[in-house]
Amino acid sequence: MATLIFDLDGVIWRGENLVSPDIPAIIKRLERKGHRIYFLTNNSTLNQYGYQRKLARLGIKVFLNQIICSSNAARQFLEKKLENLKARSFRGEEKKVNVFVIGEKPLVREIERLKVRLVGVYEHKKVDYVIVGADWHLTYKKLERAAEAILEGAYFIATNNDKTYPVQGRRLRPGCGAIVAAIRASTNCRPYIVGKPNPFIIKGILKNPGLDRNSTYIIGDRLDTDILLANRSGLRSVLVLSGTTTEKMAEKAKGREKPEYIIRNLKEIEKILK
Structure with missing residues (x-):
C-alpha cells in the first residue's frame, strides 16, 4: 500500500471551497484500499486543530497526526533551538x-x-x-x-x-x-x-522505519515547494493542475522541480496507484 501526502491549498480546496465536490469520496476510497493518508500545507494561518475542523466541514474526517502544517513546524523548530540553547548554557x-x-x-x-x-x-x-x-x-x-x-x-x-x-x-x-x-x-x-521544500516539515514521516519511499507520493500544485520537496526527499512527485501551476509551466520544469507525474485532478491519482 502507498503513503499519500496531499497538499491542501490548490489541491483539496481553493479558499473555503473544495476544488471538486468528489474529493471526499476519493479520499475515502483511497483509505478503504489501505493507503496511508496525510495532509501537508505551508499555510500557517491555521494549526493542526484548525485544519482538522476545516477538513471535517468539507466532508473529510482525519486524525490530528495526519495533518502536517508549517505553524506546527515553526514551533517544533524553535523548540529544538531552545533545547540546544539550554544544553549549551x-x-x-x-x-x-x-x-x-x-x-x-x-x-x-x-x-x-x-x-x-x-x-x-x-x-x-x-x-x-x-x-x-x-x-x-x-x-x-x-x-x-x-x-x-x-x-x-x-x-x-x-x-x-x-x-x-x-x-x-x-x-x-x-x-x-x-x-x-x-x-x-x-x-x-x-x-x-521550516516549510516545503525543506524536508524538515515531513521529518516525522521520513523517520518512520516502515516507510517505503518508492511508494510514497507527494501530491501538490507547486513545482518549487511540493515537487521539489518530493524529489529532494527521494519520494514520488505528482503535480496537480488545479492550483498555481499551469500545464505549460509544468512542461518547462527542470531538475528537481520536474514532476514524475502530471494529473489534471485528484481522480487521476487512482490510475497512478493501480
Whole structure:
C-alpha cells in the first residue's frame, strides 16, 4: 500500500471551497484500499486543530497526526533551538527568550506553547527570534519591527516562502513569501524556512522505519515547494493542475522541480496507484 501526502491549498480546496465536490469520496476510497493518508500545507494561518475542523466541514474526517502544517513546524523548530540553547548554557539553565511573530493567531498560539516571551510590535525589547508567517493584517509597523530585530541580531525564521496562495476562481493572493521578500530586501538576511521544500516539515514521516519511499507520493500544485520537496526527499512527485501551476509551466520544469507525474485532478491519482 502507498503513503499519500496531499497538499491542501490548490489541491483539496481553493479558499473555503473544495476544488471538486468528489474529493471526499476519493479520499475515502483511497483509505478503504489501505493507503496511508496525510495532509501537508505551508499555510500557517491555521494549526493542526484548525485544519482538522476545516477538513471535517468539507466532508473529510482525519486524525490530528495526519495533518502536517508549517505553524506546527515553526514551533517544533524553535523548540529544538531552545533545547540546544539550554544544553549549551551553564548548568542547563533556561534563558528567557524573546520572540516577535508576524502571522495569524494560530501561529501565535503555537509559539505561545513554548517557554518564550512574545514581544509586541510597539515594545522596545531585544528580540532573539523573528518568526514570519502569512498575515492578513500585515502593517508597515510589523515589517519595520521585524527588520529592526533582525538587523540587531535576531534569528530569522519563516514558515514558508510561497509568494502566492490560490483562492476561489483560480485567483491568487499574496502569500508569506511576499512578506519574507520585503523583510529580506530591508535586511539582506535569508530566513530559515521550516516549510516545503525543506524536508524538515515531513521529518516525522521520513523517520518512520516502515516507510517505503518508492511508494510514497507527494501530491501538490507547486513545482518549487511540493515537487521539489518530493524529489529532494527521494519520494514520488505528482503535480496537480488545479492550483498555481499551469500545464505549460509544468512542461518547462527542470531538475528537481520536474514532476514524475502530471494529473489534471485528484481522480487521476487512482490510475497512478493501480
